[in-house]
Amino acid sequence: MIRRTLAITRKEIIHIIRDPRSLSIMFLMPVIQLILLGYTATTDVEHLSTAVLDQDRSTQSRELVDAYRASSYFDILYYVSSEEELGQLIDQGDAKAGIIIPTGYGRDLTGDNEASIAFVIDGSLPSVASTAFSAAHTVAQAQSTALIERLYNVDVEAQAGVDVRPRVWYNPDMKSANFMIPGLIAMILQVQSTLLTTLSIAREKEEGTIEQLIVTPLRSLELILGKVIPYVAVSLFNLMEVLIIGVLWFGVPIHGSVLLLLALGVLALLVSLGIGLLGSTVAQTQQEAIFLMFFLMLPFIFLSGFFFPLEATPKVLQWISYLIPLRYLLVITRGIILKGVGLTILWEQALALLGFAVAMLALATSRFRKQL
Amino acid sequence: MTGRFFYVIYKEFIHILRDPRTLAVMFLMPIMQLVLLGYAMTTDVDHIPTIVLDQDLTSQSRALIKAYQASNYFDINRYAPAEEELRRLIDKGEYRAGLIIPSGYGSNLEAQQNAQVSFVIDGSDPTVARTAFAAAQTVAQSHSLELAGQRIGLSLETLPGVQVHTRIWYNPEMKSVNFMIPGLLALILQFMTTLFTSLAIVREREQGTIEQLMVTPITPPELILGKIVPYVAIAFFDLAEVLIVGVFWFGVPIHGSVTLLLAISTLFLLTTLGLGILISTIARTQQEAMYLSFFTLLPSIFLSGFLFPVEAMPTALQAVSYLIPLRYMSTVASGIILKGVGLRVLAREVMAIAAFGIVIVALAARRFRKRLE
Numbered sequence: 065m066i067r068r069t070l071a072i073t074r075k076e077i078i079h080i081i082r083d084p085r086s087l088s089i090m091f092l093m094p095v096i097q098l099i100l101l102g103y104t105a106t107t108d109v110e111h112l113s114t115a116v117l118d119q120d121r122s123t124q125s126r127e128l129v130d131a132y133r134a135s136s137y138f139d140i141l142y143y144v145s146s147e148e149e150l151g152q153l154i155d156q157g158d159a160k161a162g163i164i165i166p167t168g169y170g171r172d173l174t175g176d177n178e179a180s181i182a183f184v185i186d187g188s189l190p191s192v193a194s195t196a197f198s199a200a201h202t203v204a205q206a207q208s209t210a211l212i213e214r215l216y217n218v219d220v221e222a223q224a225g226v227d228v229r230p231r232v233w234y235n236p237d238m239k240s241a242n243f244m245i246p247g248l249i250a251m252i253l254q255v256q257s258t259l260l261t262t263l264s265i266a267r268e269k270e271e272g273t274i275e276q277l278i279v280t281p282l283r284s285l286e287l288i289l290g291k292v293i294p295y296v297a298v299s300l301f302n303l304m305e306v307l308i309i310g311v312l313w314f315g316v317p318i319h320g321s322v323l324l325l326l327a328l329g330v331l332a333l334l335v336s337l338g339i340g341l342l343g344s345t346v347a348q349t350q351q352e353a354i355f356l357m358f359f360l361m362l363p364f365i366f367l368s369g370f371f372f373p374l375e376a377t378p379k380v381l382q383w384i385s386y387l388i389p390l391r392y393l394l395v396i397t398r399g400i401i402l403k404g405v406g407l408t409i410l411w412e413q414a415l416a417l418l419g420f421a422v423a424m425l426a427l428a429t430s431r432f433r434k435q436l
Numbered sequence: 437m438t439g440r441f442f443y444v445i446y447k448e449f450i451h452i453l454r455d456p457r458t459l460a461v462m463f464l465m466p467i468m469q470l471v472l473l474g475y476a477m478t479t480d481v482d483h484i485p486t487i488v489l490d491q492d493l494t495s496q497s498r499a500l501i502k503a504y505q506a507s508n509y510f511d512i513n514r515y516a517p518a519e520e521e522l523r524r525l526i527d528k529g530e531y532r533a534g535l536i537i538p539s540g541y542g543s544n545l546e547a548q549q550n551a552q553v554s555f556v557i558d559g560s561d562p563t564v565a566r567t568a569f570a571a572a573q574t575v576a577q578s579h580s581l582e583l584a585g586q587r588i589g590l591s592l593e594t595l596p597g598v599q600v601h602t603r604i605w606y607n608p609e610m611k612s613v614n615f616m617i618p619g620l621l622a623l624i625l626q627f628m629t630t631l632f633t634s635l636a637i638v639r640e641r642e643q644g645t646i647e648q649l650m651v652t653p654i655t656p657p658e659l660i661l662g663k664i665v666p667y668v669a670i671a672f673f674d675l676a677e678v679l680i681v682g683v684f685w686f687g688v689p690i691h692g693s694v695t696l697l698l699a700i701s702t703l704f705l706l707t708t709l710g711l712g713i714l715i716s717t718i719a720r721t722q723q724e725a726m727y728l729s730f731f732t733l734l735p736s737i738f739l740s741g742f743l744f745p746v747e748a749m750p751t752a753l754q755a756v757s758y759l760i761p762l763r764y765m766s767t768v769a770s771g772i773i774l775k776g777v778g779l780r781v782l783a784r785e786v787m788a789i790a791a792f793g794i795v796i797v798a799l800a801a802r803r804f805r806k807r808l809e
Contacts, residue, residue, distance in 0.1 A: 085719075089727040096731075100738040108566065109748045128598065154605060155777050157767060160747070173598075180599045187607035188774045190615050191563075192745050197602055197610075198570065204600040211598070226500060226583070227550045228576040230569050233526065235559035238569075243561050263723055347457075350722045351635055355461040359468070366472040371743065373564050375483065375532075377476045395529055402560045405527050 068282055072290020076264065080294060090260075094252050094302045095309060101248055102241040102314050105371075109192045115142035115159040117150050122170030128181070131207050132163060137199040150184065160186045161196050173211065234319075234402045242317075245310040246397040247370050249303055249325075253332045254364065254390045257299040259357045261340025264291055266353035269344075284433050292337050299333055300326075319404025325397065328410075331417050332393045338424025339389075345431040364390045392416045440654050444662025448636065452666060462632075466624050466674040467681060473620060474613040474686050477743075481567040486510040487531040489522050494542030500553065503579045504535060509571035522556070532558040533568050545583065606691075606774040614689075617682040618769035619742040624674050625701055626708045626736060626762055631729040632667040633712025638725040641716075656805060664709055675701060691776025700768050700786055706793030707761045713800035717807050736762040761792045 080087055114132070118125050132138045142159055144150045153159040162184035172179035183200045187193040235242045268274040277287060303326075310316040318325075339360070347353035365371070367381055368390035374382055385391050392413040399405045399413075407414060452459055486504070490497050504510045510533060516522040522534045534556035544551035555572040559565040607614045637660075640646040649659055675698075682688040711732060719725035737743065739753060740762040746754055757763050764785040771777045771785075779786065 083721070083724070086721075086724055086727055089724075089731065093727070093730070093734075096734060100734060103753055104738045104744050104749050106562070106744060106748045108562065109745050112747065152781075155771075155775055155781050157771070178599045180601055183600050183602045185602060185604050187604035187610050188615055188618075188770050189741075189745050190607065190610040190612050192747065193604055193607070193610050197604070200600055200602055202574075204598040207598050226545075226576040226580050227552045228555050228572050229552060230555045230557055230572050232557045232559035232565055232569065235562065235565070238559050238562040238565045240562045267723070349455070351639070352455065352458055354635075354722075354726050355458050355465075359461055359465060362465075362468055362472055366476040372477055373481065373561055375485065376481060381475055398560050399527075399529070403527055409524070409527050 065283075065286060069286045069290045069293075072277075072282065072287055073293045076291050076294045079264075080298075090256075090298055091302065091305065094248070094256070094306050097251075098245065098248055098306055098309055098314075101244040102310075105244045106240040108240070109195050110136050111139045112137060112160045112192065112196055113141045113158065114138040114161040114163065115144050115150050115153045116140055117144050117147060117162065117164045119167045120165045120169040124170035124173050124179075125165045128165065128169075128204075128207060129163065131203050132200075135199060135203050137196065137203075138163075154184060154186050157186070160189075160192060161200075241310075241314040242402060243398070245306065245314060245316045246401040247394055249306050249310075249329075249401075250332070250390060250393040250397045251365070251370060252302050252306060253299060253329055254336050254393060255361055256302065257295055257333055257336040258340040258343065258360075259354075260295040260298065261292055261337055262343040262347060262353045262357055263350060264295065265341070265344035266347050266350045270349045285429065288341060288429070288432065292341075296330075296333055296337070299336075300329070303329055316401065318401050320400035320406065324406060325400045328393075328396050328400075328414055328417065331414070331421060332389070332396075334421040335389045335417060335424055338421060338428045341428035341432060342424060345428065345435050364388055367391070368394055370394060389417060389420045392420075440652075441658045441662050444649075444654060444659055445665050448663050448666045451636075452670075462628070462670055463674070463677070466620075466628075466678050469624070470617070470620060470678055470681055470686075473616045474682075477612050477616055481564050482508050483511045484509060484533050484564060484568050485531045486512050486533040486535060487514050487516050487522055487525055488512055489516045489519060489534065489536045491539040492537045492541040496542035496545050496551075497537045500537065500541075500576075500579060501535065504572075504575050507571060507575045509567065509575070510535075526556065526558055529558070532561075532564060533572075548587075613682075613686045614774060615770070617678065617686065617688045618773045619740075619766050621675055621678055621697075621701075621773075622704070622740075622762055622765040622769045623737065623742055624678060625671055625704060625765070626711075627733060628671045628674055629664075629667055629705055629708040630712040630715065630732065631726070632670070633664055633709055634715035634719065634725040634729055635722055636663050636667065637713065637716035638719050638722050642721055660713060660804065664712075668705060668709070671705065672698075672701075688773065690773050692772035692778065696778065697769065697772045700765075700772075700782075700789065703786065703793060704761065704765045704768075704789050707789065707796050710793065710796035710800040713804055714796065717800070717803040736760050739763065740766050742766060761789060764788045764792075 116129055118129065129140060133140045138161060142153055144153065147164065150159070150162045150164065154162055164182040164184065166180070166182070169179045169181060181204075185193050185196045185200070232238060265274075268277065307318075307322075311318060343353060343356050343360070347356050363384070367374075367377070367385045368388050369385070370390065374385055374391075377385075395413045396410050396417075399410050488501055490501065501512060505512045512535075514525075514531070516525065516534070519536070522536070525531050526534055536554040536556065538552065538554070541551045541553060553576070557565050557568045557572070604610060637646075640649065654662075679690070679694070683690060712729075715725055715728045715732070719728050735756075739746070739749075739757040739760045741757070742762070746757050746763070749757070768782050768785050768789070771782050
């Protein structure tokens with residue numbers, strides 16, 4: 065049995081090596097994903113280009129503009145002379161925010177009154193807009209406090225109050241690379257191996273070579289194992305690749321046990337292979353396999369908490385997310401790498417993966433055998 | 437020429453129709469992307485699950501917990517008996533934040549001293565952590581001000597200060613789906629056309645049928661155009677689908693001209709179809725074509741500002757993003773749909789899209805002809 069399995073493995077490896085372009089893409093893809101995700105996946109926006117319409121032109125208005133400039137959230141790049149001009153800059157996307165200080169601002173403030181300003185924010189990008197929104201208010205609040213201090217000659221800071229000491233655990237610098245890299249490891253284990261398995265079997269079907277294999281003394285289990293082993297190797301290699309670049313280039317610290325990560329990674333690979341095999345029993349051609357996988361992977365990526373926190377999604381989608389193995393795997397990889405926790409904390413997730421692996425593989429082999 | 441050209445289209449349509457599963461995927465995929473992105477993609481973080489360890493148990497500590505709860509940022513529904521339990525539950529990921537009020541908090545406040553509390557935040561997701569960090573401080577600050585106000589007998593509302601009236605333009609409720617839909621339109625145009633065109637051509641090559649087509653009187657431009665037209669039709673159908681679902685289901689308002697959007701989309705198709713043909717001249721197998729399409733798609737998604745704002749990226753990647761056609765198409769789509777602007781404002785982007793289209797189509801045509809010879 066082992067000999068026949070290995071023969072299939074050898075055949076599959078020859079297939080892979082004969083296509084050096086696909087091979088290099090297989091290995092390069094995770095690195096590119098890593099670099100793209102490591103650097104681009106951040107919603108932390110600072111230095112928004114901002115236009116100012118100062119109709120007051122007083123010391124007070126200049127002081128306020130300076131306060132906004134000093135906040136590092138806003139880069140005051142344009143001074144405009146009319147509201148139309150401001151509107152045009154924002155329409156074109158050259159400015160993302162606009163401060164409008166009306167005439168009378170300085171007079172109102174010196175007269176102990178409330179002074180109003182308008183703050184225009186381009187809302188087309190909600191993540192940027194919400195940061196700008198709260199920054200606009202925070203700066204104004206600080207400005208008000210400074211004003212009160214001067215007016216009443218009190219030091220607000222020195223007043224007794226609640227002193228919060230936020231401590232950020234696991235990822236103290238709040239770097240997005242630290243969040244994305246464990247996620248990417250999970251993604252590679254899940255997505256790439258599923259896709260490769262489905263494709264390799266769909267190719268044999270499309271080219272009709274699967275019939276040739278079936279008439280040999282090979283049993284279906286040997287055929288599956290033999291075909292799948294090279295892709296397991298590729299996925300594990302990619303995992304190491306991402307881990308090494310993550311640690312050495314992006315400086316992601318690994319707090320937990322790499323051994324446990326690998327062990328649970330192999331478990332996750334079994335799930336992916338099960339899904340891949342199941343997919344290959346559904347798809348007749350490579351094109352179908354590709355689309356089927358796309359179709360599956362979309363909910364995987366968006367309902368697993370890979371990009372966006374699950375708590376923020378509607379309840380129905382949260383329930384569906386329990387059916388997505390990547391959800392559990394993400395908790396595991398992030399738990400081990402960032403939090404440094406072990407099986408005592410992660411046993412529920414590990415059990416869920418085991419359940420998925422058994423169910424998927426059983427389903428896949430029974431369907432596969434029937435098809436043959 | 438026209439007759440032969442229509443035969444190729446006819447043949448390609450038969451291919452597509454014979455594979456109803458792929459056809460279903462082609463039409464369902466955009467809807468699924470839209471629903472997933474429309475609902476799942478939200479960066480506004482509130483109701484962060486928070487656990488409290490109240491070692492003080494005074495009316496003051498309860499007032500602070502109430503203030504945190506009232507802020508909407510934190511959902512407090514569990515009290516931990518000890519710090520280990522708090523740690524374990526945050527380790528497990530059941531809670532993302534923990535408020536620790538040490539004993540003596542209330543008496544410190546009564547003695548007019550600063551009272552310290554600790555606020556633990558799970559930093560693994562930076563987006564959540566940053567919001568939690570800022571909110572933790574803001575809540576404490578306003579609570580302090582309230583306490584101070586009570587002592588001095590001043591009400592905060594009557595004090596002078598700067599009042600900011602924020603106006604959010606284009607997307608006043610800051611709904612993520614309003615932002616997603618223009619981006620998704622652009623992405624679907626690129627994704628469907630590049631991938632399908634390259635796959636359709638490479639399949640003929642892989643199966644050897646392209647030689648059979650070459651010995652017929654069909655000229656290469658006829659062949660290419662004929663193969664492309666069905667996918668262009670599907671891409672436009674998908675675009676309409678997304679627009680309709682976006683408007684009627686998600687309530688996304690279209691402020692600008694739909695005709696202009698369709699016109700610029702057509703211009704953008706030059707780029708994406710050209711890219712598909714270019715890939716088909718490089719790839720020998722469908723698998724390679726799929727990989728190469730991905731290879732162009734990934735940077736497009738990440739560097740176009742579709743998921744994450746370009747402004748937040750390192751300068752080098754921001755520079756690279758100017759080479760991504762999708763970036764301009766996203767700007768055009770969101771400009772027309774959300775901002776309601778016209779050609780006058782979008783002139784730069786349209787010019788860039790046209791330039792990309794001409795260069796890529798020229799390149800693709802040259803390579804394709806060479807391969808056939």
